[in-house]
Amino acid sequence: MDNNYRILVVDDEQDLCEILKFNLETDGYTVEMANSAEEALEMNIESFNLLLLDVMMGGMSGFALAKQLKAEPATKDIPIIFLTARDTENDTVTGFNLGADDYISKPFSIREVLVRVRAVLRRTAEHNGVPQSNVISYQGLELNLDKKTVSIDGEDIPFTKTEFEILHLLLDEKGRVFSRQELIDRIWPKDVLVLDRTVDVNITRLRKKIGRFSKCIVTRLGFGYYFDA
Known part of the structure; x- marks a missing residue:
């Protein structure tokens, strides 16, 4: 947004x-x-x-x-x-x-x-019919929704589709806690069996890729994950 x-x-x-x-x-x-x-x-x-x-x-x-x-x-x-x-x-x-x-x-x-x-x-x-920006950013972290790319301080970072979608969801709704089940329902295909552990693994990979912004992805024990600005 x-x-x-x-x-x-x-x-x-x-x-x-x-x-x-x-x-x-x-x-x-x-x-x-x-x-x-x-x-x-x-x-x-x-x-x-x-x-x-x-x-x-x-x-x-x-x-x-x-x-x-x-x-x-x-x-x-x-x-x-x-x-x-x-x-x-x-x-x-x-x-x-x-x-x-x-x-x-x-x-x-x-x-x-x-x-x-x-x-x-x-x-x-x-x-009001205002077209929304196709770039979501937080400080030096930027997601281009048209190109499906992630960059930090202008440098492109390789992301899988799943990692991109998780970051997109968390960054677009900063501060909202998403349970593992919500992430599964919003991101993975309905006909694919996904375990909670799969979500955790993707979050871990995502944190490693976004460097200094990794601390922004917070685990709320017993509830899920959110992006803390």
Whole structure:
């Protein structure tokens, strides 16, 4: 998935803004911050592809900001993910009625935020008919989905089809844990008997081939594997 997106984080917790900004930028996004809804309104909001809005802020709330933005033609189609410490059904309903695309309750894991951001941006792009990039990258690691090639810092690395498909899946959905059975179902032909051990062997080979990025493929004991950015 092409991560060339601009994201605005609006939250009155400065430390949380900094944490979100750092991790989203590490994931490849361009990120700006505002510590209040009023500050956000002074920015060029229509230039952003996604808004992460805290609900409870001093002054104007995230709900009020969203309502105002959804009423303006220039900003009404920008997807919104609400961040809130309040996890009540009424709040959730209010958020979705205002046109929210997702709703994340605090405290949350950064991995959860990254996965949800990626999902919302993908849905938005598909809805708008935006062609998705055929290159997936993380820092110096790059997969070309058209050429079926993998390169690190511009140098091509030989990959088998199975190794390529595993890396593609893990890298495209960074942060999501895939069980061995999920990997088998998504990658191997249905008529082929594949053991869990086969998945482990391919993961081991994959780690060896991607060098310094091997530590990004993490084993979650009892659950499976994920790509940790």
